[in-house]
Amino acid sequence: MTIKAVFFDAAGTLIKPARRVGESYAAIAAKHGKHVLASDIAERFRACFDVAPRLAFPGAPDDDLARLERDWWKRLVARVFEPWSPFERFDEYFAELFAYFAEPRAWALYPEVCETLSVLKQRGVILGVISNFDSRLVQILDGLGAGSSFDQIFVSSRVGYAKPDPRIFQVALSRHGLKPGDAVHVGDSETNDLHAANNAGLRGVLVDRGNGTDAPDHGRVASLKTILTMFNG
Numbered sequence: 001m002t003i004k005a006v007f008f009d010a011a012g013t014l015i016k017p018a019r020r021v022g023e024s025y026a027a028i029a030a031k032h033g034k035h036v037l038a039s040d041i042a043e044r045f046r047a048c049f050d051v052a053p054r055l056a057f058p059g060a061p062d063d064d065l066a067r068l069e070r071d072w073w074k075r076l077v078a079r080v081f082e083p084w085s086p087f088e089r090f091d092e093y094f095a096e097l098f099a100y101f102a103e104p105r106a107w108a109l110y111p112e113v114c115e116t117l118s119v120l121k122q123r124g125v126i127l128g129v130i131s132n133f134d135s136r137l138v139q140i141l142d143g144l145g146a147g148s149s150f151d152q153i154f155v156s157s158r159v160g161y162a163k164p165d166p167r168i169f170q171v172a173l174s175r176h177g178l179k180p181g182d183a184v185h186v187g188d189s190e191t192n193d194l195h196a197a198n199n200a201g202l203r204g205v206l207v208d209r210g211n212g213t214d215a216p217d218h219g220r221v222a223s224l225k226t227i228l229t230m231f232n233g
Helices: 021-031 038-051 062-080 090-100 113-122 136-143 166-175 190-199 224-229
Strands: 005-008 015-017 107-109 126-131 152-155 183-187 203-207
Touching: 005 166, 021 038, 021 090, 038 062, 062 090, 113 126, 113 224, 126 136, 126 166, 136 152, 152 166, 166 183, 166 190, 183 190, 183 224, 190 203
Parallel strands: 005 126, 005 183, 126 152, 183 203
Antiparallel strands: 015 107
């Protein structure tokens, strides 16, 4: 299979939190007078995140996007802490939390990322990111030393569409003058990456590191390095 571009999801595919989300939320909350178990916050976060509206703002002026991104996260975090209200110092807490997750030190690259990107780059493949994230992703990837590997980073909050909406893939393809069959998209979500990419005409690949078994013929890999053997640039 000859392809011209490989797009990657970000969180869960290229990067992961340096420590568990619940632990970070709990540690910073304790600094602001709210003591909650990290495990309780983690469970609540998953429940709230799963039902949150998509992180996308169709038609919003560029000048408003940073505020809209921050407001989206503030509403989500406020819902996370509803069982433990009132949280008197919530505004101060959220400001620190939001700033913390903008810092590269709050994240880590998966071990095989740099080698995989380097080999693909040497083959002349166009590399991009398609992620349901916000503008902070650019400085995170830059700070982790991976940002320069990508020709472009598409985040849902800026594009105006979030996966599994096929339009976010269409925007990425259009920017590079590509047809859907020219590209592969790799991510850790069956819904937002594997199936969404396939539905948009790209070849979707699911990275499932917990499984430990590669099945590339079925679009599933245990490591990003496996995609190097799936096609030629």
